Amino acid sequence: MAFVSHLECARCRKHLELGRVHNLCDCGSPLLVRYQLAGIDGSALRHRLASRPANLWRYRELLPVTRESSIVSLGEGFTPLLHARRLGEELGLPNLYMKDEGVNPTGSFKARGQSVAISMARELGLRKVAVPSAGNAGGAMAAYAAVAGMQALVYMPEGTPVVNRLECALLGAEVVLVPGSIKECGHALRQRIEREGWFDMSTLKEPYRVEGKKTMAYEVVEQLGDKVPDAMIYPTGGGTGLVGMWKAFDEMEELGWIGRKRPRLVAVQATGCAPIVRAYAARAEHAEEWLNPQTIASGLRVPSAVGDFLILRALRESQGVAIAVSDDAMLDGVRHLAETEGLVTAPEGGATLAALERLLEEGFLAGDDTVVLFLTGSGYKYLEAMQQAALMRPGHEP
Ligand SMILES: Cc1ncc(COP(=O)(O)O)c(C=O)c1O
Ligand SMILES: [Zn+2]
Secondary structure: OOOEEEEEEOOOOOEEOOOOOOOOOOOOOOEEEEEOOOOOOHHHHHHHHHOOOOOHHHHHHHOOOOOHHHOOOOOOOOOOEEEOHHHHHHHOOOOEEEEEHHHOHHHEOHHHHHHHHHHHHHHOOOOEEEEEOOOHHHHHHHHHHHHHOOEEEEEEEOOOOHHHHHHHHHOOOEEEEEOOOHHHHHHHHHHHHHHHOOEEOOOOOOOOHHHHHHHHHHHHHHHOOOOOOOEEEEEOOOOHHHHHHHHHHHHHHHOOOOOOOOOEEEEEEEOOEOHHHHHHHOOOOOOOOOOOOOOOOHHHOOOOOOOHHHHHHHHHHOOOEEEEEOHHHHHHHHHHHHHHHOOOEOHHHHHHHHHHHHHHHOOOOOOOOOEEEEEOEEHHHOHHHHHHHHHOOOOOOO
């Protein structure tokens, strides 16, 4: 079923075999899934998958699951790539698109990663899965664990939006609230994991969530009629989406689906938590921890990322950029996307529009560029932010 070959450490390049339970490499770095694509007839595959159901499992040969019976799916992926006509006209950017990830199960793109990771957990015979989460990843994991009949444990920062917390509880997960950020959640959770034998599903600490997220890039290319966009603007916390998509472009080139062209990747962070932006500006290899992280975009309140060097590498290789936007600018973006394009998106999505406006002003992007904004989550889960964004509308008192 799959072309999957082995796992490879992203730093020391050590190879590890599939079919065993892995977290990080011995050297402390993330493991990435590698596929045997040489000799595969890419155009025949491309043809075959075009008629398959519209979810991410249409790309199953390029995912790590080897048995169909392992797949745990709620219909995630193949989300709409919407042409932002009104917004594009206003900005002088006729080829502006929005990848609406808010329509995924549990309302965010985290469903992609968790569908693949829980499927792999099932394939490997795991029964207890745990994750520190800023909100959406925990909810998604809880949903897929419920379908798979697994036990789920989620550690969340105290400031996580209330819907994220309720969702996890409703989906049967044990929820523990921790003072601080996702980093403190990770520390607290580690002790439980060791004591009680949970499998650690933290971002990039297990190799498969990134595989689910990479499918966003396959979809964008397919939905643009086999075209690679000029730029992709992505709200970056742990960076799984960016790292996964960057890898997906290489896989697509190897299959002959695309040529050498790559999009410029734009990582958007919050001014109150911008470790990647700071490291990228300093041309550093790694990002130092951001102290006292603060932002309304809970998914971006990630003070340090285990895959920092992979995010920075992808930005450099793509001749991209990392920029920080304020919470007010994000909420402005949320409001503007709602008013012009009819989408109620999470603050993380609003951040991509704020970034786009800056990049046009600064001349980083040109009017004839094809640009994709990743609206990673639904705004309906962010009652607190939605209230603030609505209150910012002049003359409206909700
Ligand atoms: C809505 C939303 N956008 C973006 C992110 C950041 O994603 P990543 O960890 O892939 O960088 C998150 C993470 O929680 C999120 O929930
Ligand atoms: Zn290694």
